[in-house]
Amino acid sequence: xxxxxxxxxxxxxxxxxLNINLNINININLDGGSDQRSAALENRxxxxxxxxxxxxxxxxxxxxxxxxxxxPAATYGLLIIGAGTxxxxxxHGAAALGAKVALVEKELLGGxxxxxxxxxxxALIRTSRLFADMRYAHQYxxxxxxxxxVDFPRLMQRMRAIRARISRNDSIQRLTAAGVxxxxxxxHFLDEHSIEVDGARLxxxxxxxxxxxxxxxxxxxxxxxxxxxxxxxxxxxxxxPRRLLVIGGGPLGCELAQAFCRFGxxxxxxxxxxxxxxxxxxxxxxxxxxxxxxxxxxVRLNTTAVKVELSGTEKIVHLVSDDYSSTxxxxxxxxxxxxxxxxxxxxxxxxxxxxxxDGIKVDDLLRTTxxxxxxxxxxxxxxxYTHTADASARIVVQNALSLGRRKLSALVIPWCTYTDPEIAxxxxxxxxxxxxxxxxxxxxxxxxxxxxxxxDSEDEGFVKIHIEDGTDRxxxxxxxxxxxxxxINEVSLAMVSGTGLRSIAKVIHAYPTKAEGIRRAAxxxxxxxxxxxxxxxxxxxxxxMN
Amino acid sequence: MNRIDAALSxxxxxxxxxxxxxxxxxxxxxxxxxxNGLVADTSREGSPxxxxxxxxxxxxxxxxxxxxxxxxxxxVRRTLTLLRFLRDSDQSxxxxxxxxxxxxxxFLDMNSGQRxxxxxxxxxxxALLLAGALVSREYFSEDSADEHELRELVDFLYRRVDWRWxxxxxxxxxxxxxxxxxxxxxxxxxxxxxILLYVLAMGSPTLPASGNxxxxxxxxxQWENLYGQDFLYAGPLFVHQFSHxxxxxxxxxxxxxxxxxxxxxxNSRRAVLVQQKYCELNPHGFxxxxxxxxxxxxxxxxxxxxxxxxxxxxRHFGYAARxxxxxxxxxxxxCWSALASLPFAPEIAMRAARTMxxxxxxxxxxxxxxxxxxxxxxxxxxRAWVSTGHFGLDQGIVVMMIENYRTGLIWRLMxxxxxxxxxxxxxxxxxxxx
Numbered sequence: 001x002x003x004x005x006x007x008x009x010x011x012x013x014x015x016x017x018l019n020i021n022l023n024i025n026i027n028i029n030l031d032g033g034s035d036q037r038s039a040a041l042e043n044r045x046x047x048x049x050x051x052x053x054x055x056x057x058x059x060x061x062x063x064x065x066x067x068x069x070x071x072p073a074a075t076y077g078l079l080i081i082g083a084g085t086x087x088x089x090x091x092h093g094a095a096a097l098g099a100k101v102a103l104v105e106k107e108l109l110g111g112x113x114x115x116x117x118x119x120x121x122x123a124l125i126r127t128s129r130l131f132a133d134m135r136y137a138h139q140y141x142x143x144x145x146x147x148x149x150v151d152f153p154r155l156m157q158r159m160r161a162i163r164a165r166i167s168r169n170d171s172i173q174r175l176t177a178a179g180v181x182x183x184x185x186x187x188h189f190l191d192e193h194s195i196e197v198d199g200a201r202l203x204x205x206x207x208x209x210x211x212x213x214x215x216x217x218x219x220x221x222x223x224x225x226x227x228x229x230x231x232x233x234x235x236x237x238x239x240x241p242r243r244l245l246v247i248g249g250g251p252l253g254c255e256l257a258q259a260f261c262r263f264g265x266x267x268x269x270x271x272x273x274x275x276x277x278x279x280x281x282x283x284x285x286x287x288x289x290x291x292x293x294x295x296x297x298x299v300r301l302n303t304t305a306v307k308v309e310l311s312g313t314e315k316i317v318h319l320v321s322d323d324y325s326s327t328x329x330x331x332x333x334x335x336x337x338x339x340x341x342x343x344x345x346x347x348x349x350x351x352x353x354x355x356x357x358d359g360i361k362v363d364d365l366l367r368t369t370x371x372x373x374x375x376x377x378x379x380x381x382x383x384x385y386t387h388t389a390d391a392s393a394r395i396v397v398q399n400a401l402s403l404g405r406r407k408l409s410a411l412v413i414p415w416c417t418y419t420d421p422e423i424a425x426x427x428x429x430x431x432x433x434x435x436x437x438x439x440x441x442x443x444x445x446x447x448x449x450x451x452x453x454x455x456d457s458e459d460e461g462f463v464k465i466h467i468e469d470g471t472d473r474x475x476x477x478x479x480x481x482x483x484x485x486x487x488i489n490e491v492s493l494a495m496v497s498g499t500g501l502r503s504i505a506k507v508i509h510a511y512p513t514k515a516e517g518i519r520r521a522a523x524x525x526x527x528x529x530x531x532x533x534x535x536x537x538x539x540x541x542x543x544x545m546n
Numbered sequence: 547m548n549r550i551d552a553a554l555s556x557x558x559x560x561x562x563x564x565x566x567x568x569x570x571x572x573x574x575x576x577x578x579x580x581x582n583g584l585v586a587d588t589s590r591e592g593s594p595x596x597x598x599x600x601x602x603x604x605x606x607x608x609x610x611x612x613x614x615x616x617x618x619x620x621x622v623r624r625t626l627t628l629l630r631f632l633r634d635s636d637q638s639x640x641x642x643x644x645x646x647x648x649x650x651x652x653f654l655d656m657n658s659g660q661r662x663x664x665x666x667x668x669x670x671x672x673a674l675l676l677a678g679a680l681v682s683r684e685y686f687s688e689d690s691a692d693e694h695e696l697r698e699l700v701d702f703l704y705r706r707v708d709w710r711w712x713x714x715x716x717x718x719x720x721x722x723x724x725x726x727x728x729x730x731x732x733x734x735x736x737x738x739x740x741i742l743l744y745v746l747a748m749g750s751p752t753l754p755a756s757g758n759x760x761x762x763x764x765x766x767x768q769w770e771n772l773y774g775q776d777f778l779y780a781g782p783l784f785v786h787q788f789s790h791x792x793x794x795x796x797x798x799x800x801x802x803x804x805x806x807x808x809x810x811x812x813n814s815r816r817a818v819l820v821q822q823k824y825c826e827l828n829p830h831g832f833x834x835x836x837x838x839x840x841x842x843x844x845x846x847x848x849x850x851x852x853x854x855x856x857x858x859x860x861r862h863f864g865y866a867a868r869x870x871x872x873x874x875x876x877x878x879x880x881c882w883s884a885l886a887s888l889p890f891a892p893e894i895a896m897r898a899a900r901t902m903x904x905x906x907x908x909x910x911x912x913x914x915x916x917x918x919x920x921x922x923x924x925x926x927x928x929r930a931w932v933s934t935g936h937f938g939l940d941q942g943i944v945v946m947m948i949e950n951y952r953t954g955l956i957w958r959l960m961x962x963x964x965x966x967x968x969x970x971x972x973x974x975x976x977x978x979x980x
Contacts, residue, residue: 272731274732283781286873286874293861294861302731322726322727322730322731323726430766431765431766434765440769441769441770442768442770443770443771444771444779446772446872448827448829448871449827469805469806524771528776
């Protein structure tokens with residue numbers, strides 16, 4: 001395995017070199033690449049991805065072809081259904097505590113995040129930023145090449161190589177080395193203390209359901225017949241769609257719309273709400289709309305896709321906005337950017353576990369209605385993110401195995417939409433706080449006041465930190481900036497540690513950094529304590545001293 | 547009409563205000579259909595009537611009478627003509643009606659009064675129309691048959707509005723409605739000019755908005771510290787002006803402003819300082835912006851695609867609600883909006899008005915403010931891009947805010963309106979003149 005790993009690492013490096021060389025090339029390579037690569041792309045693995053060395057390496061890590069399920073133990077201390085982020089974190093955590101652990105997975109270890117979510121999407125986004133940077137290179141003094149090649153097969157190959165490399169973290173080898181019994185197959189509950197998988201009965205003292213979620217495909221006449229992509233299939237394509245319609249303006253839809261636009265697709269995004277990212281700050285959504293327009297995305301807000309027709313290979317999509325109808329002709333449709341919890345097929349009823357369309361019902365300790373069974377991750381959480389799945393799994397391990405009383409509601413949950421600029425948030429929004437009758441004050445620092453953002457010509461965006469008015473308590477924050485996902489962690493740390501905003505003002509921030517925007521907000525708060533009375537007293541004191 | 551040239555910028559304040567206010571009022575004399583009283587949205591060929599502009603016109607007629615620009619009888623006649631048309635017009639809500647449930651479509655045909663451009667039944671524009679009617683009701687208080695009729699008509703029109711119906715999605719009032727598709731998919735989010743709408747909706751003695759709609763809306767407010775100013779955030783400048791044209795918000799406070807120990811009038815003053823600071827910083831590097839050139843607001847603008855100006859290839863937005871600090875900002879300034887901030891920050895507003903008159907005399911075609919100027923977008927003749935013609939809303943707010951600054955006439959009239967007082971009380975305003 002080490003040799004294969006090294007080989008993959010080397011190939012990733014080679015890809016980077018090749019991308020740099022693209023600066024002097026030309027044209028969008030929609031479906032080409034070398035003959036050798038084209039030949040490789042003709043074969044598909046069981047996942048639907050091109051059957052190359054990276055794909056084979058990933059599968060060897062996350063679902064070995066010749067895997068034989070182990071003989072079940074008499075009883076498991078913790079039985080986990082679902083080997084996505086929550087399942088894997090819980091399995092390793094419980095095994096490290098000495099519990100006898102079984103982990104059951106229907107398809108691939110690593111779940112959505114590794115295979116069809118965060119990892120592949122961020123790999124593509126990184127490449128798309130490169131192309132955006134090249135297009136704006138003249139701002140930095142570079143002569144922009146006449147033509148910039150987008151070698152789509154190669155950038156997808158880079159994504160697969162990265163995915164394969166990261167799949168080592170979620171590999172079956174690591175699990176078995178940790179003492180976890182891994183079973184592949186469809187699990188279903190037999191009763192309150194046992195399940196069946198692949199014909200074997202597994203008994204447990206405690207169980208965790210972490211079956212994740214799947215794309216929520218909208219019901220649109222003709223969509224199924226015309227064919228569409230979701231996050232489960234879009235990372236398998238090998239040809240860049242010339243024209244792409246993205247239905248849905250949530251995080252994934254926004255991220256991939258921008259990435260594919262920057263690859264050269266003619267992208268239209270249709271969002272049924274009047275703004276992107278419902279629930280986020282409206283100013284953040286406004287900045288995102290502007291960024292999309294700058295990139296050349298055709299933005300259709302307040303617009304619903306109502307019908308799809310197939311004409312040859314073209315898909316004709318009928319759109320409605322209030323009383324206005326229009327059509328858009330595309331080669332591919334990306335739909336299903338919302339999420340539905342995976343609660344079907346596991347016979348939750350047999351174990352007395354209640355659920356509804358929002359997922360499995362859990363209390364603040366993440367217990368289901370069966371007190372021996374817990375749930376974590378997308379299948380039960382409102383915030384369907386990898387890091388919340390991770391955090392919820394850690395709560396479950398502690399509560400299930402060591403009489404812990406850790407609460408979901410105590411978590412401080414940040415999140416980030418990885419558009420350009422990124423939109424990151426932690427804690428409460430202003431509206432949430434006001435609805436709880438908490439007086440709120442927001443310290444806003446536009447990024448055009450932050451030296452590093454100006455230096456980098458990346459001054460679109462803002463830092464907004466919400467505090468309980470009249471106090472030092474941070475309620476939440478929203479950051480819109482190119483590196484907002486990195487910046488938000490400082491505010492998260494402050495909130496988790498109970499650090500007030502004034503304390504951030506005392507922290508020396510390296511200059512120049514974009515995080516200085518956070519400190520500037522803290523300074524503004526610090527100044528609010530410098531009331532006219534205090535100012536007068538200080539002046540008097542200084543005069544007296546001098 | 548007094549001719550405008552750069553020399554005006556050096557005249558005394560009163561002389562400048564006299565000229566600008568009177569000239570702005572001329573718009574309503576020239577843009578009105580004498581048959582039905584409807585007033586055109588803009589001076590451009592084929593412009594429909596805007597019901598909001600009709601409201602501004604009705605509020606400006608009393609000012610014109612007070613200042614001796616038109617006889618009282620003429621003002622009454624103009625107002626009565628419009629009110630009678632509104633009373634008699636089609637309120638069936640059909641696709642080519644004039645209105646529905648006492649509310650009105652945003653744009654109407656200047657002659658027939660029928661809906662134009664498939665426009666929405668607009669809550670805020672209906673509110674501006676009715677506010678203008680209420681100003682006339684308060685001013686034309688003489689014991690004559692015409693003025694009796696005028697007051698009765700205004701009462702009839704205001705009382706027949708079904709504000710409850712507009713609360714389609716629960717507590718908050720909708721933006722609008724279309725006969726083809728129902729209520730619009732928008733809600734009032736954050737501080738805006740809708741404060742006037744909520745006051746009128748809550749003040750109705752017949753079919754007021756119910757429940758805690760005002761609280762539901764103000765729950766979306768954001769109190770921000772930006773550029774050193776603590777204020778209730780809204781990006782476009784007109785948001786900080788439009789309700790203030792009608793209601794004197796000095797020293798009266800709702801629950802939110804009591805919590806923040808401020809008031810909406812003071813808030814508008816701080817909004818001016820934020821606008822000024824943004825244009826000083828000028829993050830996008832547009833030409834002209836500075837301490838005395840500011841005013842990002844709802845206004846016309848260039849919409850001819852991309853041009854390489856400022857720091858980036860710049861898109862233009864046409865008519866848009868420009869705002870600070872998050873935009874949209876394409877280098878376009880609504881010059882009139884600085885003057886419309888006169889009551890809040892007189893010295894700063896006058897300096898800006900003088901500076902822009904001196905720098906861009908072309909913004910006053912025909913002696914009236916054009917909607918906007920974009921100095922970054924230089925035309926073939928070397929002059930800044932200037933919006934064509936005139937917009938009624940711009941003229942109306944200029945006339946009213948100059949008057950409020952000089953005499954407080956509109957504020958005084960509306961302080962006497964029981965519907966306004968009731969609406970303010972219902973939305974939780976207390977103190978000051980209440």
